[in-house]
Amino acid sequence: MASILLVDDSASMREMVSFTLKGVGHEVNEAEDGVEALEFAKTTSVDLVVTDVNMPNMDGITLTAELRKLDSYKFIPILILTTETGSVRKEQGKVAGATGWIEKPFDPDNLLGTINRVL
Amino acid sequence: MVSEINIDLSQFHDVFFEECSEGMEILESGLLNLTSESDPEVINTIFRAAHSIKGGGGTFGFSEISDFTHGMETILDEMRNGKLAVTPEAVELLLAALDCLRHMVQCSKDKKPIDQALVTELRERLDAFISDSAEPVSENVTTNISADNSEKHEDVTIWNIAFYPRENMFYTGNDPFRLIRELQCLGDLEVTVNYEHLPDFSVMDAQNCYLGWDMVLKGNVSLGQITEIFEWVEDDCDLDIVQKNEVAEKETEAVEVITRAKDEPRSGRRRADKSGLSNQESTSIRVGINKVDGLVNLVGELVITQSILSRVCNDLGMDKNEKLNECLDQLERNTRDLQEQTMGIRMLPIDFAFQRLPRIVHDLSLSLGKKVELKFSGETTELDKTVLEKIGDPLMHLVRNALDHGIETPDMRVAEGKSEKGLISINAYHQGGNIIIEISDDGAGLNTEKIINKAREKGLVDKNEELTEAQIQNLIFSPGFSTAAMISDVSGRGVGMDVVRRNMNDLGGTVEVTSQAGKGSLFIIRLPLTVAILEGQMVSVADQVYIIPLLSIVESLQVNEKEINAVANEAELYPYRDEYISVIRLREVFNVISDDEDRVGLLVVIDIGGRRIGLYVDDVVGQQQVVIKSLEQNYQQVDGIAGATVLGDGAVALIIDVLGLVQASRK
Incomplete structure (x- = not known):
């Protein structure tokens, strides 16, 4: 099973995603904004990063770009949680180095299906 | 392939609703501060709050909330990108939408139907606003595969x-x-x-x-x-x-x-947000309030047991055993610390109670055509959650009142040489075991002449009774008192100043007012930090021990029975300092009789909103911190009694509800 870094400022989102991932046996590390996630990433490597976009202190796009600068996160899949179906946000994510995205709203099955694509 | 899993999303609903409330508070305070010159981070913060509610709503099955918030988010996004100007109209619309959203969230939480007419109306207004103000965003349509x-x-x-x-x-x-x-x-x-x-x-x-x-x-x-x-x-x-x-x-x-791959410009990176609203959740956990209350209750029992234990050991002469004595001291210290820490769990900063006020002031000053600034200080002062929840409405009423009756219209203010904009300031701080909240305004002040006339007319004050300025001002807290000017659309919503005082009294606190004509008024609220523990003065009445909240006591003095004069209508008066105060004999009120009728007693002078009253008791026994037990839950409500406590010797003592007692003795 994989270890996953989950970044979202919304506690309910974190709880839901984390519950779902743990339910199938993944190990989940939570962070509530980009700054906290980046601090974590500097010392620990994971198999997958799932991050929200709109967060205080450091948003998900910036976080993605920052993570890609770290050696241990160069090739790690980074998925962005986004409500914006428009392509602008996705393109920003891609430019920053994101692997892909998960569109909100999603249900637990959606989430696991998407995550399995990169694990 | 995907393993089918079945997860009940409703388990996350509570957290989601809680988050919605937090988000809506952020939206509200953000919107109230939003002007065209605002820092971009203000609008970013507002946007994120709306965005989170929308995202959560969609995920947790509240599509109505999600759809509705989408409309608000769209406007905010346009503002954020500079496509839409921040105008007062836009802010007003967003505030109205926020109210509707609050309604929707509340209904979803209570599993009640949502007022669709309201939702439709606001959605239309939001949609109309977007299409009016913004150029239709040409959606970047890619090949629709x-x-x-x-x-x-x-x-x-x-x-x-x-x-x-x-x-x-x-x-x-x-x-x-x-x-x-x-x-x-x-x-x-x-x-x-x-x-x-x-x-x-x-x-x-x-x-x-x-x-x-x-x-x-x-x-x-x-x-x-x-x-x-x-x-x-x-x-x-x-x-x-x-x-x-x-x-x-x-x-x-x-x-x-x-x-085909395109060469994309490496732009579009957003700078890291610098938000003042840093979330501190990682260092805290959410615990059900019933768990905390259970803990508080248990600790209360422990405190009682500890004091019984100390007493028993004393009575047995065990205090000579040094080792045991040491242990008892240690136990007492630990119990006290434990109690303090436990109470600390329930403490929250007072700004939770302030959050609604800016909006009220905003709305009210618009409808009254007044200009006013609302200032807070001491927002981080902590107090018990229960107390906090109960001061919201009284605070709101006092602020409304200050704005409605205190602050003058801009013209009047200018005519009186004041600045056009009025000022209402709220200050909170700790003093001893209490929290003090001061609400002051620089408005017209109270009209004492009008108040005394009204009070005489209503029979609240005897024709011949001479009152000091302070006493007259505090008449506004009397039940049944309201000057004609007071019944307006704003303040006259069935909540009078007497209710404010009643609420404060229920919490073991007091409220009083001082005012200077033309300069403004100052309301001072004093409250205990917690409702679970009370600093009490033990007094004896016949063989019983009663507890009077220390907060309301001015002083206790020995009196000569001859100086207490009965007047015509059976009320007894005592010359205290330069006034006559009415005397209430606790023996009579509680109907306890013993044979030593002519012994010399003590008069405990208490203060109720600037008014002094003497409680005649047999003796004062000592001061003690007592754990309040609800009488209602264990027996039934009794007029004049706020609750009960268990004393060190295991006896039950009743805690006197000072205001209730005075009202009960009048009947």
Whole structure:
């Protein structure tokens, strides 16, 4: 099973995603904004990063770009949680180095299906 | 493939609703501060709050909330991007929408139907606003491939897929291997690797991708299913997907989708947000309030047991045993610390109670045509959650009152040489075991003449009774008192100043007012930090011990029975300092009789909103911190009694509700 870094400022989102991932046996590390996630990433490597976009202190796009600068996160899949179906946000994510995205709203099955694509 | 799992999303609803409330508070305070000159971070913060509510609503099955918030979010996004100006009209609309959203969240929480008329009205207003103000955003429509999804492909189709990633593919975390694995899940896959672009070993970068793949996929597969797999890499590869019709084998009829990588400018990176609203959740946990209350209750019991234990040991003469004594001291210290820490769990900063005020002031000053500034200080002062929840309404009423009756219209203010804009300030601080909240305004002040006339007219004050300025001012807290001017659309909502005082009294606190004509008024609220513990003065009445909240006591003095004068209507008065105060004999009120009727007692002078009253008791016994037990829960409500406590010797003592007692004795 994989270890996953989950970044979202919304506690309910974190709880839901984390519950779902743990339910199938993944190990989940939570962070509530980009700054906290980046601090974590500097010392620990994971198999997958799932991050929200709109967060205080450091948003998900910036976080993605920052993570890609770290050696241990160069090739790690980074998925962005986004409500914006428009392509602008996705393109920003891609430019920053994101692997892909998960569109909100999603249900637990959606989430696991998407995550399995990169694990 | 995906393992089907069944997760009940309703388990996350409580957290979601709580988050909604927090988000709506942020929205509200943000919107109230929002002007065209605001820092971009203000609007970013507001936007994020709306965005989170929308996202959560969609995920947790509240699509109405999600859809509605989307409208608000769209406006905020346009403002954020500078496409839409921040105007007072826009802010007003968003505030109105916020009210509607609050209604929707509350209804969803209570599982009640939502007022659809309200929702529809605001949605229309939001939509109209967007289409009026902003140019329609030309949505960047890409080739809509997913439309093919709906078409049924009953037959087995054969797809030729040429997949040639760009060299930097790995740097996005994508891996051709995984994509091919996904394709395999759709049907039979034949894969041929193309080494053509593999460079010479000496110049090869092992972290780049040089390979390409030509694949043939057979199965009941739609184009949409294939493009979905390549969705994330379509800009990072050359991809040809061509359908071969197996039956006709006509390649010319193939549907062709070619996506070529574009060179994107490396822009669009957003600077890291600097938000003042840093969330401190990582260092805290959410615990049900019933658990905390259970803990508080248990600790209360422990405190009582500890004091009984000390007493018992004293009575047994065990205090001579040094070791035991040490342990008892230790136990007492630990119990006290434990109690303090436990009470601390329930403490919250007072700004929770302030949050609603800016909005009220905003709305009210608009409708009254007054200009006013609201200032807070001491927002971080902590107090018990229960107390906090109960001061919201009284605070709101006092602020409304200050704005409605205190602050004058701009014209009047200018005429009186004041600045056009009035000032209402709220200050909170700790003093001893209490919290003091001061609400002051620089308005017209109280009209004492009007108040005394009204009070006489209503029979609240005797014709001949002479009152000090302070006493007259505090008459506004009397039940049944309201000057004609007071019944207005704003303040006269059935909540009078007497209710404010009643609320404060229920919490074991007091409220009083001082005012200076033309200069303004100052309301001072004093409250205990917690409702679970009380600093009490024990007094004896016959053989019983009663407890009077220390907060309300001015002083206790020995009196000469002869100085207490009965007047015509049986009320007894005592000359205290330069006034006459009425005397209430606790023996009579509580109907306890003993035979030593003519012994000399003590008069405990208490203060109720500036008014002094003497409680006649047998003796004062001592001061003690007592744990309040509800009488209502264990017995029934009794007029004049606020609760009960268990004393160190195991006896039950009643805690006197000072205001209730005075009212009860009048009847």
